[in-house]
Amino acid sequence: MSDSLADLLADNRVFQSLPEQVLQNVRAAAIVRRYPADTLIVRQGDPAETFQIIICGRAKMLQVAPDGQQIVLRYIEPGRGFGLTSVLEESDYTWSVQAIEGCLALVWHGETLIQLMERYPRIGVNAVRVMVLRTQEDQQRYLELLTKPVEQRVARSLLRLTMNLGRETDDGILIDVRLSREDLAEYSGTTLYSVSRVLRQWSVRGVVQTGREQVVIRDLDQLRKIAESPDSICDPGSP
Amino acid sequence: MSDSLADLLADNRVFQSLPEQVLQNVRAAAIVRRYPADTLIVRQGDPAETFQIIICGRAKMLQVAPDGQQIVLRYIEPGRGFGLTSVLEESDYTWSVQAIEGCLALVWHGETLIQLMERYPRIGVNAVRVMVLRTQEDQQRYLELLTKPVEQRVARSLLRLTMNLGRETDDGILIDVRLSREDLAEYSGTTLYSVSRVLRQWSVRGVVQTGREQVVIRDLDQLRKIAESPDSICDPGSP
DNA sequence: CGATGAATTGACCGATGTCAAGTGGCGTGG
């Protein structure tokens, strides 16, 4: 257990390619916390004080608009972290993180993280890289929201989820987490109604198989095609 | 000139609160480049090799979608930088930067920047902070695109431009850069037609004054109100 | 077996993008 934990640490992009010795120091500076399912791990609007890496369990990062509209920024699986915001002084979280299942996390204080960065500059560089990648994803999603129709956005969301949370089964790739139509809608930037329609149509075509709060991808290639092409005219008839 | 340059450096959030001595080293590691108006300073898709700070002149960062649709990510005024992407190895720029006017920039190579970060860890911490702030802005815009109607988005875009590029005149606050309806549309996530309609309506109401590729804000408070409230029912009649 | 919450489905509608036609101002070149 202590072993797999160390592995997770070294895997996380913020702490990757650090010497064993350093990793131990980093590890020693953190405390472990347990969160029961559905807890809010951090709350939007609270002072941003900690950086955390999820060790086991899954969580989601979400944001609520002034009007109550909720969006999901990303799903967080074991090994992923959040809260680099805490290197800012006097800043608040702009999102909440909610445990989907029971979770275990390593927790560093913002100041601790800064001290680590100053002692081991590599960490700072790594952190910049992480943030750059994240910004690229954010811009990607902005562009998609602006230019792609709902069907494609949902397809892309599912593909992303497949990467992070997919699990092979003999029926296809199961998104291994409770995922209601509404969840998927909040993650795709649309409504649960539109998601329902899209998913239904796909399930008729055999692309996915749906259940209560569950999605299984049956035909990954087809889904990829949908994600790209403007619209899939799907009858293979005359050209 | 060498003085004001040093000031700009120290002002930039990536290099702020560094000792004089360090700033000189940082400065020495950069080269200066000139860009004529309308040049592409960096090109989307090219390998991300440099971090740059604009010393004088303005530029804009833009991204084109596969379908040719163009969006403006941000306007860059003197003192602002771009290209932290270059700390990634083997990564390409996901956007272009275009000089709006003739520009002068300080240019660091990606590897140079990494070396600086490893020597002066503060720089890494600062860079993380910059990226965190940027991510927050990106998420903000995503949320706005999803929840706010066009009029409000345009209003917010104008307010942001006012902060960065606004110049007091006796007519009001002039956005001090060539800014066509289309530019504003690409910055607000809409079309030049919608921008045209919105601007026209505002100019009738005396909120702004428009010209060819030019906008002057005449009533900042009013604009702020529009940016927030769902819609401004503007006849002050019966309750 | 009933209740609760998820999902489906249909009808409706509205904001906004698209397209086409027209206007006007500024600069260039005769």
Next chain:
DNA sequence: CCACGCCACTTGACATCGGTCAATTCATCG
């Protein structure tokens, strides 16, 4: 100095995607 033409902008008509609401069905759990 004037006239022409380009280009930014305006404006109207129209289409449509997708959001909203309401009614119903379904499935899972107690």
